[in-house]
Amino acid sequence: MEFESVVRARRMCRKYLETPIEKAQLDRVLDHARRVPSAGFSQGFHFLVLEGPEQTAVFWDHTLPASDRPAFPWPTLLKAPVIVLPLADADAYVRRYSEADKAKTGLGESTDAWPVPFWWGDTAMAVQNLLLSATNEGLGALYFGIFREEKALVSALGIPEGIRPLGAVTLGHPAPEAYEKREGSAGKRQRVPFESFVHRGTW
Numbered sequence: 001m002e003f004e005s006v007v008r009a010r011r012m013c014r015k016y017l018e019t020p021i022e023k024a025q026l027d028r029v030l031d032h033a034r035r036v037p038s039a040g041f042s043q044g045f046h047f048l049v050l051e052g053p054e055q056t057a058v059f060w061d062h063t064l065p066a067s068d069r070p071a072f073p074w075p076t077l078l079k080a081p082v083i084v085l086p087l088a089d090a091d092a093y094v095r096r097y098s099e100a101d102k103a104k105t106g107l108g109e110s111t112d113a114w115p116v117p118f119w120w121g122d123t124a125m126a127v128q129n130l131l132l133s134a135t136n137e138g139l140g141a142l143y144f145g146i147f148r149e150e151k152a153l154v155s156a157l158g159i160p161e162g163i164r165p166l167g168a169v170t171l172g173h174p175a176p177e178a179y180e181k182r183e184g185s186a187g188k189r190q191r192v193p194f195e196s197f198v199h200r201g202t203w
Contacts, residue, residue, distance in 0.1 A: 006136050013140025014074040014183055016172035020052070020081045025137055029171070030084075032133035036125040039118040040102055044092030045126050048085040048157060048165075056083050059168065062153040063146055074183070077142065080170035084130065088123040089163045123166045130169055140174035143167055 001009065030047060038044065050056045060078055069075065090111045098108030107113050127143055134141035145167045146153065154165065181187060 001136050006132050010131055010135040011179060011182070012142045012184060012186065013170070013172075013174050013178050014142055015076040015175040015178040016080040016140060016170065017175050018079045018081060019173045021139065021171060021173070025139070026051075026082065026171070029130060029133040029137055029139070033126045033130035036122065036129055038122040038125075039093060040096045042093045042096040042119075042122070044089040044096075044119050045123040046087040046089065046163065047126070047130075048087060048159065050083040050085070052081060056080065058156055059083050059085075059153065062149040062156060063168075064148070076175060077170060080140075080142075080172040082171040084169040084171060085157070085159075086123050086127050086130075086166045086169065087159065087163050088119040088166055090117065090119045091162050093119050120166065127166065127169060130171075134171055138173075139171055140178055142170045144170075 026049075030049070033047065034043075034045075050059055056078075064072060064078075069078070072078075093114070094108055094111060096102060096108075097105055102108060111117065131141050131143060146165055150165065159165070
C-alpha cells in the first residue's frame with residue numbers, strides 16, 4: 001500500500017479470525033516497529049510477543065477473568081492469535097544520558113531529572129509503527145490499556161523490575177465483519193477538524 005493509503009486505512013480491530021500469522025509476516029511487522037527515533041538513540045523499548053492460545057491465555061486470564069467474559073462486548077478479541085506488550089525501559093535512558101556525550105544534560109542522574117519521560121513517547125512511536133505496518137500487511141491490530149492485574153501479569157511473564165508495559169496490542173487476521181461499522185469511541189465521536197488541530201505561529 002502507499003503511505004497515505006495505509007494511514008487512512010488504519011483502524012482499530014476488535015474482531016479476529018483464529019488463523020495464525022505467518023512468522024515472516026509477523027517478523028516484518030515487528031521489525032518495522034523498532035525503526036523509530038529515540039532520545040539519544042537509547043532504544044529503551046522492548047516488545048514481548050505472545051503467540052498462540054496457550055501464551056495469549058496468560059494475558060487474558062490475568063486481565064479479563066472468565067467470570068467477566070460473558071459481559072465483555074468484544075468476545076472475538078480473545079481470538080487474536082498474537083498479543084504484543086510494548087515495554088518501556090526508563091533506566092535505559094538514564095544509563096544512556098550518563099555517558100560522556102550526554103552527561104552535561106543532567107538527565108543521567110535519575111528518571112526524575114527528565115521533565116518529559118521520553119521512554120513513554122518513544123515506545124508509543126514504536127506502537128504506531130506496529131499499527132501502520134500491520135495495516136500494510138492486511139492484518140488487524142488494536143492498541144488498548146492494561147487496566148487490571150498489571151503487576152501480576154508482569155510477574156507471570158518474567159518482565160524485569162523497572163520495565164513497564166505501555167499497554168497491549170492484539171494482532172491477527174480481521175474477521176469479515178471487523179470493519180462493518182466503527183466501534184469503540186471512534187464510532188461515537190468525530191475526528192477533530194484540521195483547523196482545530198493545527199495552530200500556526202501562536203495558539
